[in-house]
Amino acid sequence: MSKQLEWDVAVIGLGSMGSFAFWQLARMGVNVVGFDRYRPGHDKGAGHGETRIFRTAYGEGVEYVPLLKEARSLWRELEAETGAELYTENGGTMFGPKDDIFIKTVEESVHTFNLPHKKYSGTEAKKVYPQINFKENQVAIFEEYAGYLKPELSIEIAVNRGEELGGTVFTDSPVKSIQADEDGVTIFCEDKQFRAKKVIVSSGGWTSHLLPDLKLPLSLERQVLVWYEANNPEQFTSEKFPIFSRMKDGIGFYGFPTVDGKTVKVALHHGGQIVNHPDEVDREIHESDVDPVTEKVKEYFPDLIPVPVKAKTCFYTNTPDEHFILGPAPGLPNVTLLGPMAGHGFKFAPIMGKIAAEIATDKTPTLEISMFDPSRFNK
Ligand SMILES: Cc1cc2nc3c(=O)[nH]c(=O)nc-3n(C[C@H](O)[C@H](O)[C@H](O)COP(=O)(O)OP(=O)(O)OC[C@H]3O[C@@H](n4cnc5c(N)ncnc54)[C@H](O)[C@@H]3O)c2cc1C
Structure with missing residues (x-):
């Protein structure tokens, strides 16, 4: 000893x-x-998994916004201290039915905290971001203080x-x-x-x-990240394509601009297998993992080739x-x-x-x- x-x-x-x-x-x-x-x-x-979303217009709760504003400054402080590029602030769009609680809370966040943003109808949003097949009955809130981090x-x-x-x-x-x-x-x-x-x-x-x-009431939920190639990758760079998050009733999907100039990462939020220990997370990728993501890609991203080229597992540790x-x-x-x-x-x-x-x-x-x-x- x-x-x-x-x-x-x-x-x-x-x-x-x-x-x-x-x-x-x-x-x-x-x-x-x-x-x-x-x-x-x-x-x-x-x-892990190449990228993580940053956003301040927070659908999970307005109470988080002051923490996010402070986090935004601190990300920049670590970059300044080290010279590393960790956060790309390319903006983000949150979209969904206008009466969805996530979208309503995003709107409440931008108004309460005066966050720079734009609100579009689905039809308007499609003109601004033709890469995303927004639906007519959806609204899209675009916020400036959003982007992606390198985990x-x-x-x-x-x-x-x-x-x-x-x-x-x-x-x-x-x-x-x-x-x-x-x-x-x-x-x-x-x-x-x-x-x-x-x-x-x-x-x-x-x-x-x-x-x-x-006896913390935690549950581990397996998640899968999936990458797709684009027909026109230049339309999916961080200059042209925002991070996005589409939520409905607590289940959603989200994605990022390309970071390798070829592929775009898309993932579902929740809906994964519950396990007891990190060692029990199945690291194999199955068709049943990627098929539901590919369906979303077909529905919303006409320029992505709906054939997964890479996938990775990760897990959430959920609280009630x-x-x-x-x-x-x-x-x-x-x-x-x-x-x-x-x-x-x-x-x-x-x-x-x-x-x-x-x-x-x-x-x-x-x-x-x-x-x-x-x-x-x-x-
Ligand atoms: C697929 C996926 C996508 C996500 N996307 C986003 C996103 O876009 N934006 C966002 O904000 N969040 C996102 N999250 C959530 C976010 O990544 C997690 O909330 C966060 O990483 C959790 O951090 P943590 O430090 O609690 O866990 P971890 O990052 O897992 O760190 C725990 C660490 O503890 C170590 N450890 C464990 N036990 C011991 C021990 N006994 N002794 C020593 N070391 C130990 C582990 O090795 C590990 O390094 C995502 C999560 C997943 C899985």
Whole structure:
């Protein structure tokens, strides 16, 4: 057994959220250590697949908009600090029936927070974006503060920057368990144990297995990302084609401009198989995975060739109310839960990481987070 080490804060899981908490803590001058079961930027969790949508006109809830505005600035701060290009703000269009709750909440967001946007009828939208076969009875809200992030690179960059600023990283180091007491937390790895004053748990889909006593009501949902070639790829570049999200009754599909100059990524949101553990996610691609996406492509994208050329699996870690988990872990002193993120968290990574860092250093969180209270499920 090696000598026990004392850290101010330990971050368990350097994935989408933990990498950003690690960066923020190092930036604050905190003596921070981070652990990940793999190497940051890996494809075994929820932070991979080339692109992630960023948008501020938020159909999932108007309450998220202040967090998104702050996240937008922080994405740019990490870019400025490192010189990396992580966020392309090419705009986004959210479309669907005008009485759909998602669309109504997008509209409420843009009006409440004065977000730069345009609203089109389906017929008008088709003239602006002929690549999308909008329906006459649909509305499309185009918002400027939308675009896409590069997930793998963002995670790697956040961790590297945290290391440069003095943080310590243990990769390929799964944490087996933690023991929290009034003075700190003991962290048990395979052959070593560590001691930290505070711990942030950002282990995503593994959280129920690391902290079984919390009995968090999480469910892991397999998702599949599918790429299609375009007949005219020059019409799908980020200069010409926005990110899009079409929702109806909680199920939807979304996609991105081409990043390789040839293919366009499209995916369904929800409707995937529920599993118990990240290891149980079926990584094979089946016809039944891609066929429903191809149907959407045929219906909405006349210029995409409806033959999948690539597909990848990933998973959501859902909560019953589809809101995030962020705050003190119930019954575990000195432990902050940062996630899981209910399948829509990537865009928030820098602000979630910052707030978790604030909680772990006994500061008042920058923004309102009571809706993410981890103890809400026990009430
Ligand atoms: C297909 C798909 C598309 C998505 N699209 C979007 C989108 O467009 N926009 C958006 O905002 N969000 C999107 N999301 C959601 C977003 O990606 C997730 O909410 C986010 O990645 C979750 O981050 P996380 O840090 O909780 O999990 P992860 O990124 O999975 O990180 C968890 C980390 O913890 C590590 N870990 C786990 N257990 C341990 C342990 N015991 N010891 C050490 N390390 C451990 C893992 O190795 C992993 O690196 C999408 C998700 C999926 C699956």
